[in-house]
Amino acid sequence: MTDQQPLLHMQGITKEYFGNRVLTDVSLDVNRGEILGLVGENGAGKSTLMNILFGMSVIAQTGGYSGKVSIDGKEVNFQNPFDALKAGIGMVHQEFSLIPGFTATENILLNGEILHDNIVTKIFGPRLKTLDLPEMRAIAEKSIELLGVEISPDTLVAEMPVGHRQFTELAREIHRPEMKVLVLDEPTAVLTESEAQVLLTSLRRLAATGIAIIFITHRLQEILDACDRIVILRDGQVVKEVATSNTDIGQVAEAMVGRNVSAQSAATSDYNESTETILSVDHLWVDMPGETVRDVTLEVHKGEIFGIGGLAGQGKLGIPNGIMGLYAAGGAVTLHKKPIHLNDPAAALAAGMAFVSEDRRGVGLLLEEALDWNIAFTAMQAQNKFLRPLLGGLIQWRDDKAIQNVALEYIKALDIKCTGTDQPARELSGGNQQKICLAKAFAVQPDVLFVSEPTRGIDVGAKSLVLEALRTYNLENGTTIIMVSSELEELRSICDRIAIVDEGRIAGILPPSATAKEFGLLMIGKLKNEENKVGSHE
Amino acid sequence: MNSIRRFVDKAGWPRIIIAMLLLSLFIVAPSVGVRVDQSITDTIVRFGMNGILVLGMVPMVQTGCGLNFGLPLGIIAGLLGATISIELGLTGLAGFAGAIGFATPFALLLGWSYGKLLNRVKGDEMMIATYVGFSSVSFMCMMWMLLPYRSSKMIWGYGGSGLRTTISLEGFWIHILDNFLTIRIGHNFMFPTGMILFFAFMAWIMWAFFHTKTGTAMTAVGSNPDYARAAGINVDKMRTISVIMSTVYGAIGILVFQQSFGFIQLYNGPFFMALPAVAAILIGGASVNKANITNVVIGTILFQGILTMTPSVINSAIQSDLSEVVRIIVSDGMIVYALTRVTRKSR
Numbered sequence: 001m002t003d004q005q006p007l008l009h010m011q012g013i014t015k016e017y018f019g020n021r022v023l024t025d026v027s028l029d030v031n032r033g034e035i036l037g038l039v040g041e042n043g044a045g046k047s048t049l050m051n052i053l054f055g056m057s058v059i060a061q062t063g064g065y066s067g068k069v070s071i072d073g074k075e076v077n078f079q080n081p082f083d084a085l086k087a088g089i090g091m092v093h094q095e096f097s098l099i100p101g102f103t104a105t106e107n108i109l110l111n112g113e114i115l116h117d118n119i120v121t122k123i124f125g126p127r128l129k130t131l132d133l134p135e136m137r138a139i140a141e142k143s144i145e146l147l148g149v150e151i152s153p154d155t156l157v158a159e160m161p162v163g164h165r166q167f168t169e170l171a172r173e174i175h176r177p178e179m180k181v182l183v184l185d186e187p188t189a190v191l192t193e194s195e196a197q198v199l200l201t202s203l204r205r206l207a208a209t210g211i212a213i214i215f216i217t218h219r220l221q222e223i224l225d226a227c228d229r230i231v232i233l234r235d236g237q238v239v240k241e242v243a244t245s246n247t248d249i250g251q252v253a254e255a256m257v258g259r260n261v262s263a264q265s266a267a268t269s270d271y272n273e274s275t276e277t278i279l280s281v282d283h284l285w286v287d288m289p290g291e292t293v294r295d296v297t298l299e300v301h302k303g304e305i306f307g308i309g310g311l312a313g314q315g316k317l318g319i320p321n322g323i324m325g326l327y328a329a330g331g332a333v334t335l336h337k338k339p340i341h342l343n344d345p346a347a348a349l350a351a352g353m354a355f356v357s358e359d360r361r362g363v364g365l366l367l368e369e370a371l372d373w374n375i376a377f378t379a380m381q382a383q384n385k386f387l388r389p390l391l392g393g394l395i396q397w398r399d400d401k402a403i404q405n406v407a408l409e410y411i412k413a414l415d416i417k418c419t420g421t422d423q424p425a426r427e428l429s430g431g432n433q434q435k436i437c438l439a440k441a442f443a444v445q446p447d448v449l450f451v452s453e454p455t456r457g458i459d460v461g462a463k464s465l466v467l468e469a470l471r472t473y474n475l476e477n478g479t480t481i482i483m484v485s486s487e488l489e490e491l492r493s494i495c496d497r498i499a500i501v502d503e504g505r506i507a508g509i510l511p512p513s514a515t516a517k518e519f520g521l522l523m524i525g526k527l528k529n530e531e532n533k534v535g536s537h538e
Numbered sequence: 539m540n541s542i543r544r545f546v547d548k549a550g551w552p553r554i555i556i557a558m559l560l561l562s563l564f565i566v567a568p569s570v571g572v573r574v575d576q577s578i579t580d581t582i583v584r585f586g587m588n589g590i591l592v593l594g595m596v597p598m599v600q601t602g603c604g605l606n607f608g609l610p611l612g613i614i615a616g617l618l619g620a621t622i623s624i625e626l627g628l629t630g631l632a633g634f635a636g637a638i639g640f641a642t643p644f645a646l647l648l649g650w651s652y653g654k655l656l657n658r659v660k661g662d663e664m665m666i667a668t669y670v671g672f673s674s675v676s677f678m679c680m681m682w683m684l685l686p687y688r689s690s691k692m693i694w695g696y697g698g699s700g701l702r703t704t705i706s707l708e709g710f711w712i713h714i715l716d717n718f719l720t721i722r723i724g725h726n727f728m729f730p731t732g733m734i735l736f737f738a739f740m741a742w743i744m745w746a747f748f749h750t751k752t753g754t755a756m757t758a759v760g761s762n763p764d765y766a767r768a769a770g771i772n773v774d775k776m777r778t779i780s781v782i783m784s785t786v787y788g789a790i791g792i793l794v795f796q797q798s799f800g801f802i803q804l805y806n807g808p809f810f811m812a813l814p815a816v817a818a819i820l821i822g823g824a825s826v827n828k829a830n831i832t833n834v835v836i837g838t839i840l841f842q843g844i845l846t847m848t849p850s851v852i853n854s855a856i857q858s859d860l861s862e863v864v865r866i867i868v869s870d871g872m873i874v875y876a877l878t879r880v881t882r883k884s885r
Contacts, residue, residue: 326768346770355768363764368828369757377758378769380751387751396751 005073007032007212008053008181013067015048015059015236022048023065023236030181030212035203037223037244038216039256040233041311041486046216049233050183054091055084071180088180090173092187096165098172100158105133105140107157108172114139143175144168146209147202163195170199174206182206183214188222200226218311220249220256220524232256253520257488278302278480279448284331285504286315286322293318293329294504300448300482305474307495307512308484311523315504316484317358320450324348324355326363335448349382354446356437358453358484360430364437367426371418372400372407374425374436379406379443410439414469431462438469449473452484467494488519550823552875556840563847570854575727577847583716584842586733587795588814590740592838594787595819597780598663599829600748602760603656605819606781608667609812610675611652612788615644617678620793620802621701624710625689634711634797641789648674649785653778664826668812675809682804705802712800733798740790741831747783756780760827813873817841820876841876845869 006029015023023045030036040046051058052065055078059065069076071087078084081091098107114136115129140153149167157165166187173182184203188196196219203226207213215227223230224244232240232255240255279300286293293315300306310316322329325345333340341347348355357363366374379385386402389395407421414435418428425436434454441449451470455463471494474481485491491498492512499509500522507522546554567574591609598606619641628636652670659666683700687693692705706712718732747753759766759776767773792811796802819829822837849864 324768344770345768346772349770357768359764363762363768366758366761366765368761373754373758377754377765381755381758382770384751398749398751398754400749 006030007072008214009068009070009073010049010053011068011070013049013052013065013069015045015052015065017062021236023052026067026233026236026238028231028238028241030214032210032212033207034229035207035213035215035227037227037230038214038233039218039220039223039230039252041256041488044233044256045236046233047185048236050091050185050214050216053084053181053183054078054089055080055082085176086178088176088178089183090176090179090181091183091185092166092169092173093185096169098157098165098169101156103154103156104144104151104160104168104171105137105153107168108140108143108153108175109136110172112176139175140171143171146174146205147171148205149198149202163191166191166195166199167202170202174211179211181212181214183216185216186218187215188217188219196222218524220252223252224249249524250517250521253524254515254517257516257520257523275301275303278336279482280334281319281323282332282334284319284322284329284333286318286327286329288315288318288321288327291315291318291321292504293322293501296331296501296504296506298499298506298509300480302480303474303478304496305471305481305483305494307491307498308482308501309486309488309491309498309519309523310501310507312486314501316486316501317452318504319501320355320452320482320484321357324353324450326355326357346382349378349444352447353450354378354441354444354448355450356434356441356452356454358456360433360437360457364440365425365433368424370422371411371416371425371428371436372403372421375407375410375439375443376403378440379445383444385443406443407439410442414439415465429458429462431458431466434458434462434466435469438466438473442473445477446479448480448482450482450484453486454483455485455487455490463490470494488516488523552821553823553836553840556821556844560840560843560847563844563851567847567851570851572850572854573726575724577850579726579728580846581839581843582734583728583730583798584846585838586716586730586737587798588791588818588842589737589834589838590787590791590794591811591815592791592818592822592834593737593740593744593831594784594791595815595824596744596829596831596834597747597756597783597787599819599824599827600760601756601777601780602763602827603777603780604664604667604826605816606667606784606788607664607812607816608652608670608674609784609788609815610671610808611648612645612785613792613808613811614674614678615648615785616641616789616792616796617802617804617808618644619789620796621687621692621705621804624692624705624802625687627689629710631711631714634714634793637711637793638790641793642786645786645789646782649782650778652785653781656781657774657777671812672809675806678808679805701804703803703805703807705804707796707800707802711797714797715794716798730798733794736794740787741834744787745831752776752779814841814845814869817873817876821872841872844872 008030011027013023013026026049038046053069057080060079076087078087099110114132116132118130120128137153144151144153144167147167147170151164151167157168160168173179188199191199200222203213203215215223217223227244229241229243230247230252231238232252234256277299281296281298284293284296290313296319308316308319318327321327323333323340325343325348329342333342335351335353338351340351361367366377376386380387384396386399386406387396388399390397404421411418411421416432416435418432425433428436454466454470458466467490470481470483473479483491483495495512497509498512500507500519502523510518564574564577567577594609594612595606598604619637622640623633623636626636655670656663656666687701692701694700694702715732715736716730720731721729748757755766755771756776756779758769759771759773763773818837818841819833820837821841822833824833845865845868848868849861852864853859853861
């Protein structure tokens with residue numbers, strides 16, 4: 001079954017986006033009939049690697065890549081997905097790319113229809129050829145059958161359950177006779193458990209026909225069930241390559257999450273567990289698209305830096321957005337033992353909470369306005385700072401001088417690189433924009449500060465400056481900080497406790513000194529039912 | 539060289555080109571027998587007449603509601619104020635003040651409901667606003683016939699009921715602002731001090747308002763509504779306030795316009811009043827979500843200046859009476875040009 005030569009061979013792939021290195025010397029082989037599991041945290045480089053393989057235009061537009069890709073021993077360099085398709089590479093994406101108003105057959109054979117000549121084509125050319133519907137139907141049926149599921153080829157995609165859509169998409173890729181390598185990017189994310197099982201079985205069956213499959217998923221158990229080998233990516237490098245039979249879920253999770261605890265994590269730990277509770281959250285739910293929070297209960301102590309981690313889409317971002325009133329939420333939140341009125345940003349701010357949004361450019365900044373406005377605005381509106389009452393308080397006059405002073409103060413304190421307080425926020429770099437967002441929150445002088453993804457999209461140097469600013473602020477003002485981040489290392493470097501969110505619930509709370517394995521297991525939801533064992537250190 | 543480039547960047551090519559055109563019209567004018575001093579007077583008067591209507595564009599633009607194509611709604615409030623004031627027989631300053639006094643409650647009420655409507659159609663404000671303007675004008679066409687006005691100065695002479703299409707302000711408050719502290723030089727130059735002062739006063743109020751807490755919040759709403767909401771601002775309320783302000787300015791603006799023009803124009807009069815105001819502020823350099831008072835002043839001078847000068851210069855040059863035709867071509871041409879210049883400042 002296996003040739004001497006690997007079917008797909010990727011050698012020394014390196015890719016930079018604007019000087020930001022996302023893949024470093026990645027090599028991987030896939031053999032005929034093999035299922036390869038590709039795992040890694042968000043941003044580990046999986047998608048970039050697959051984009052390179054599939055010739056996505058974003059790669060060429062950002063300066064191409066270095067390294068070699070060869071199929072069947074022949075070196076290839078795809079300029080666009082059509083080349084890749086021709087060479088026998090198929091890809092099933094996270095988002096469906098099906099036409100809802102077409103039937104399964106039409107979708108499966110889209111752009112590969114079986115055509116016949118007729119009288120009209122003689123005159124008007126090949127664009128008017130007739131479709132051979134029975135033949136197409138037969139082909140579609142055959143490829144659906146190969147997957148081992150039952151979908152009528154005549155069903156409209158719009159009327160299918162999501163699971164069937166996923167299979168239809170898969171059938172579209174495999175009906176092509178030249179199909180050699182099939183890439184599945186999170187195919188089970190939308191499937192129920194039993195559907196996922198069916199999918200895994202069909203993958204096995206497909207592999208047996210000689211197709212090589214690259215399987216990307218966050219659900220490690222599926223990888224272990226379905227794959228022959230596992231390649232683990234972290235920070236753009238292959239950290240581990242192992243046969244499934246020689247490993248277990250714990251090892252994979254540990255390798256995925258990374259380095260063992262760095263020395264700096266203990267730096268802030270003069271935190272004392274017995275301090276009073278400042279914020280308590282009881283059965284919180286938040287309806288934030290893509291980040292739904294289902295049932296979160298937690299307590300945050302005064303003066304601590306509390307981390308919230310977890311994989312993307314599990315709901316960690318929903319927690320601060322819900323408490324701050326930006327998305328519809330329910331449950332009970334109390335600050336200083338006083339209940340917070342949810343769904344009302346003004347009430348949350350008035351109670352003494354502030355929020356640095358993960359959506360810096362969308363929610364965090366007034367891009368067209370000057371820096372001083374950006375910094376002072378929230379404090380002005382929510383707390384009537386930087387205002388001068390005129391006519392006995394009838395008119396609240398904006399105190400431009402005070403606004404400028406506070407802006408200058410924070411620009412100096414946070415070392416924000418800018419030409420002056422009147423520069424529009426749009427013109428600053430990502431890291432400096434993030435500092436403006438922090439300054440905005442600091443100007444409110446909150447008791448509890450929520451910081452969401454503070455280092456997303458900024459370079460390494462700026463990252464440590466931002467984290468440093470947070471830690472200093474926490475130490476100097478005793479402000480309680482709740483930091484949400486996808487980067488576990490970052491959380492472990494400054495937090496006193498870290499909660500991991502999985503499927504909208506708190507999977508567990510760990511001290512930063514817990515091992516990578518413990519964090520990894522919580523993230524993938526393995527220990528959901530035994531959370532007391534790994535357990536909260538409350 | 540650098541300073542020239544900076545100036546061009548700041549002023550923008552459209553303004554520079556139009557200003558050049560206006561200047562060249564003034565230079566050519568004497569050679570075809572058009573008096574420059576007379577032309578300057580006309581331009582200033584027209585600026586004063588239209589200035590406040592253009593000013594009324596600012597609040598809605600600032601909160602991101604777009605250009606107020608529904609300006610006729612404010613104008614209708616102004617017309618109601620003016621006709622009620624005449625009905626009660628008020629004349630002179632009392633008449634003008636009365637007109638503003640009666641118009642304001644109507645403007646507040648209409649503006650409030652118009653604001654509520656616009657909050658339900660976010661993203662399509664300008665389209666909806668246009669139709670609000672048109673339909674309100676049509677509705678009032680019926681009302682002007684039906685409302686129980688009695689004053690013989692206003693109603694049709696033959697039927698004895700229903701208002702006339704144009705009502706003269708002679709004997710009421712014609713030129714009440716124009717003639718206040720007027721400066722006259724020679725026979726042909728006149729500076730309508732009162733009207734310009736009144737414009738300056740209205741502009742100052744607008745400027746001051748945008749320096750208050752509420753005004754600042756409104757600017758932020760237009761700049762980034764999500765940011766504003768996260769800062770605890772009630773976005774819909776701010777938008778409603780801006781629509782009310784625009785409508786009130788529309789009402790006062792038409793009263794200032796009429797006292798100088800000398801007539802109240804009812805029925806289809808307000809129909810196309812929004813377009814010149816929209817064009818003026820766009821030519822002044824405003825975008826769909828950013829406008830300031832400088833945009834208003836520059837835009838109104840340029841737009842009204844071209845509108846005054848082109849017909850008279852061309853008329854004299856080709857020795858015929860085409861002034862109305864030329865005026866319409868120029869005015870609509872400028873509007874089309876301005877609308878192609880609509881820009882949305884990127885987020």
